[in-house]
Amino acid sequence: MLVEAEREQSNGGRPRARLRVPAERGVLIGVDVAETYVHVDAFDAALTRLSRHQRDLVDRSEPGYVLGEVADCIREAIVANPRQVLGVGVSMPGQVEPSAGVSVFAPNWRWADVPVQRMLRDLLPVPINVDNPLKATTVAELWFGAGRGVYDLVTVNLGTGVGAGIAFGGELIRGVSNNAGEWGHTTLIMDGRRCRCGRRGCVEAYVGVPGIIATLTEEFPEHRYGGDDQQRFVANVRAGLEAGDPEAGWLIERLSHQLGEALANLVNLLNPERIILTSWTATALGAWLLPPTASRMLAQSIAGSATASQLVVSEIGENPVGLGMATLALEHYLEEVGLPARRGFSARSDG
Amino acid sequence: MLVEAEREQSNGGRPRARLRVPAERGVLIGVDVAETYVHVDAFDAALTRLSRHQRDLVDRSEPGYVLGEVADCIREAIVANPRQVLGVGVSMPGQVEPSAGVSVFAPNWRWADVPVQRMLRDLLPVPINVDNPLKATTVAELWFGAGRGVYDLVTVNLGTGVGAGIAFGGELIRGVSNNAGEWGHTTLIMDGRRCRCGRRGCVEAYVGVPGIIATLTEEFPEHRYGGDDQQRFVANVRAGLEAGDPEAGWLIERLSHQLGEALANLVNLLNPERIILTSWTATALGAWLLPPTASRMLAQSIAGSATASQLVVSEIGENPVGLGMATLALEHYLEEVGLPARRGFSARSDG
Numbered sequence A, B: 001m002l003v004e005a006e007r008e009q010s011n012g013g014r015p016r017a018r019l020r021v022p023a024e025r026g027v028l029i030g031v032d033v034a035e036t037y038v039h040v041d042a043f044d045a046a047l048t049r050l051s052r053h054q055r056d057l058v059d060r061s062e063p064g065y066v067l068g069e070v071a072d073c074i075r076e077a078i079v080a081n082p083r084q085v086l087g088v089g090v091s092m093p094g095q096v097e098p099s100a101g102v103s104v105f106a107p108n109w110r111w112a113d114v115p116v117q118r119m120l121r122d123l124l125p126v127p128i129n130v131d132n133p134l135k136a137t138t139v140a141e142l143w144f145g146a147g148r149g150v151y152d153l154v155t156v157n158l159g160t161g162v163g164a165g166i167a168f169g170g171e172l173i174r175g176v177s178n179n180a181g182e183w184g185h186t187t188l189i190m191d192g193r194r195c196r197c198g199r200r201g202c203v204e205a206y207v208g209v210p211g212i213i214a215t216l217t218e219e220f221p222e223h224r225y226g227g228d229d230q231q232r233f234v235a236n237v238r239a240g241l242e243a244g245d246p247e248a249g250w251l252i253e254r255l256s257h258q259l260g261e262a263l264a265n266l267v268n269l270l271n272p273e274r275i276i277l278t279s280w281t282a283t284a285l286g287a288w289l290l291p292p293t294a295s296r297m298l299a300q301s302i303a304g305s306a307t308a309s310q311l312v313v314s315e316i317g318e319n320p321v322g323l324g325m326a327t328l329a330l331e332h333y334l335e336e337v338g339l340p341a342r343r344g345f346s347a348r349s350d351g
């Protein structure tokens, strides 16, 4: 087993060690199970992508069907890359609990306590680890994105749902039951707008795409950006911004006020070095959204933390979830063979 | 140099190692510099208290005067305990920045960029480390309080100011410039009540003692609990609760609504195993405040994190700040001699 250490120079000057595994050592599989599709990426052991595979999901309500499609798609990736499978990392939406034998609680999907890891292991004779997209994205940013060389990092996912991935000292923070990062369900306005989680006034209820649509519709009931299709709505807002449309301009101003405040909460509580905005919404609107949001975040941050924190948009062009899950699978593999790539901070699985 | 390893059984079943130094190895000094006084505690190397010393502060505006009193009081403790001084830990209010050579920014005190560590080192020929009370309290709870055996912990200080100390994996989280934990200046109500930090709607503006006084006075302008003296106000509220006074009952209901929501934000973002309420306010009002606050916190926490988090009041009877700072001084000493008691997560001081 050959492993070489790579030392990067961090911004702060402190070198950090990373393990790099020779490419030909085997195959890693990263899986992104999303609302309407399964993406499976195969990588070599140096995390260069070898192939991509996909399935559409027509009915996400039935765990057996969804996990059958996931397993089929993984099998296709394994067949296409006939080398030893070092590990498979599967990102599932919702809350993933390793202490419960890795079951998944996915409220949007109406899944509760589905033992995803066990079910997939019954279907596939390879090492499988399950986690959620926030964790995967954060790992991808730490290894390959704007998080390289950053010790104290937050990635913020802006989409239909809203959440954060947190790292301290270059390590992913999981919390006691692997649920750290539910920033979308922290308060922006106590007793405010109803959130899909049941609380009121959550960050997500304002800066998640359905919340953004509600904000615009409350102010401009006659707007023409649509709203049934979230991707189309965001594309329409972008077109409106490009055309100098005042409704779109108003929306960015309002959203940056809310988002900047909610991000300043992360700055004040966690004092990170960098916050990375990820997802399709950040990519589509980032050019307009980033400057006023960063300005509001700075104004709302306490003195000693404000200047220490940068706000950036992710530079990982493609979907980082598959890459992050393959990286997590590599970390698990290295731990198994006694060569941990990073220190612990796993959610405990003593049970 | 004798060091023995102690292994505690955590609640989760995973043992954790702690280093324990023989008592006679030397003296550790823990210093709590507060609004109106300096407390200096001397401990043996096993962290048993040997003596306590105190100075009143009549003018906190002048760093030279304050640090002179601090140095005098430390000198008194050293003279009273004639053994090798292994280290001195000084807790200062405000933001302590190791990357700036440990200066302190204390807005309430109108101190900015005062190089406390250097000034104290000029006055005393002993190893001195400076930090703030939140960090000290959290370390005390981890080693000696309700944080023993807990990996993912938050301590919440309820007083004039409000803040949090955060630990993951049994390690204190500092953030990139040692300012992590400013939970008091995260949002409860966007654009709400003005906070002394300059923001609006901060948690502290509602659950800090001045905020509690404002809440009661807004609802009951004629109340008789006072308000100029914060300690007396809290004592009067406690007496009102003991007497079944409806105004005090209303206040606890309102405060627990706000505090429970703000604590649920910590649960949702950080997924800790335990949250410990500390300080004189928590001690005085805990019996009334804890049950409704815990209930509100549970209701406002996301499913996978709610049941994983316990809310408790600190069991450390005396002021934990001196004990915590002495413990931090011991950790620094052990690092210096190549026996780190815990892994890193220090704020970087590369500069």
Ligand SMILES: [Zn+2]
Pocket: A184, A185, A186, A195, A196, A197, A198, A199, A202, A203, A204, A205
């Ligand atoms: Zn919510």
Ligand SMILES: [Zn+2]
Pocket: B184, B185, B186, B195, B196, B197, B198, B199, B202, B203, B204, B205
């Ligand atoms: Zn504030």
